[in-house]
Amino acid sequence: MIERSPFFDFITYLAMAFGALVVVIPFWITLVAGSQSLQEVSQVPISLLPSSHLFENLAAAWTRGDLGPKLINSFIVAIGVTVGKITLASLSAFAIVFFSFKARMICFWLIFITLMLPLEVRIVPTYSIAANALLPFQVILDTLGITGLVQAVSGVQIALNWNLLNSYTGLILPLVATATGTFLYRQFFMTIPDELVEASKMDGAHPLEFFFDVLLPLSRTNMLALATIMFVSSWNQYLWPLLITTDRANFGTVVMQLKALIPAQNGTPDWNVTMAGALIIMLPPLLVVAFMQRWFVRGLISRDK
């Protein structure tokens, strides 16, 4: 605050309150509608105060959307992506920053170019690869003539096949295969002073000991930030799970269920159940963000600077 101006302070509070209203209204409406009965929710204009039917609506949404197993799936996917990404990102950033080898810059660019194209843009071919994730290796073996060679020698034909449709690996792996986390870790590792590496080398520590005993503890803040970002973004995935799971009953995630909760065009307009379901689905990432705010804000910003 630079100048003391009660009038301007008043304007500031007014604007901030208005902004908070803009942000909170959708949440509030979701909560209010989710707590009303069918009659109340169909009223025009609707009452903006919560009513007493929240728990029956939650229960109704829970059964209609089959949310129990779907929540478990969502947690498996979100945690899988988060853990996978942190592991891979820290390892590859470690290799790129702390090792000297010829192809280093090539590897760096190979990984970082993936930042450019989000999954949605290459969705059709990525889907086809999911039918057989080992296809690229099969083609490599075929073109190198290894398949033919092995067949001639042993009579066994190499036919690699790994179908990812309707599996957790299929839901998780393509989301792990991007460079966001690697970039974050690289930025952080570059700030580690050379002296620390030298000291660790002088003490005779193995590179992996340096990684586990020095780097990982130092990067705890980073890890929390990345974990928050990855948890939220993988929980909120919609298009990819929609494509890769034809077996919705067993492998569907909660966010995919939102559409099933919307009242049918000519059915009962029971938006109260829909909104109660939306409330359940919104809650986990919202809680994560609310609790981790301090760390993830730092992570988000350092990622792109």
Place this chain on the structure above:
Amino acid sequence: MERRAYYRNGWMPWLLLAPQLILVLVFFYWPTTQALYWAFSLEQPWGGGNTWVGFDNFLAIFRDREYWGTVLRSAFYAIVSTGLSMAVALTLAAFVDRSLKGTRIFQSIYVWPYAIAAPAAGVAFRFIFAPESGLIGSVNQIWPGIWDPATNGIHALAMVIVCHAWLGIGYNFIFFLAALQMIPRSISEAGAMDGARPFQRLIDLQLPLIAPTAFFLLIMNLISSFTDSFGLIDVMTEGGPIGQTEVMVYKIYFDGFKGLDYSGAAAQSIVLMLLVIGLTFVQFKWVERRVHYN
């Protein structure tokens, strides 16, 4: 980025990089290459592999007036939702930056939309904007039929854009606030000494100083409006009424997975890829220049 102290170890960096490189190969480079192949070839209707057709797939989509409609709509969607979201976020960040008492509460509320899945917000907004429900729909009581996103394409598009902009507020706010807080206080104080009012300082001092962040956000928002709109549209309008909210990603999905026209969808994917690459390239150029000036 060269360090003085590093490790030399023949195989270890490769071992560390292998998982990431394999994943990137399988799920990024292979599909992207395949998209290129499909875009330049056509599948035989009776099977028997693809034949090379050159630019025919691209010519086909470029001759399609419906496709151009989709492109224009996507551009409109991207520009309006980006502008709206950034304007709201910047305004909020500028007020929060005054750090009055109690600002922290507002600050943490403004971040919330970042956590919400686009389809979840879509459901909430669909209800808020539903013509038969009692919120925005109430206007129909006074002027019957004035608001109906189910049949009016412009209403439907406006509804989707507002929701997309709302979802972006959290992300944009975080970046704007961080950028504003990085400006040395002394600069604003000097401006105040010279008699510049807060609004004038915002325009003449703060905005130019946070221009790099604003530009970064502009590009990120544009890219996200081109790519992330699928979930929102699928839940809110399914591209309707009569295709009037169909944007590029939605058409790719629809042609590829419902119409099973892989070649057409791949050609569309390539166009979208080039667009995103172009935007990213502009971004890199800008960053390079900024580093140069520093």
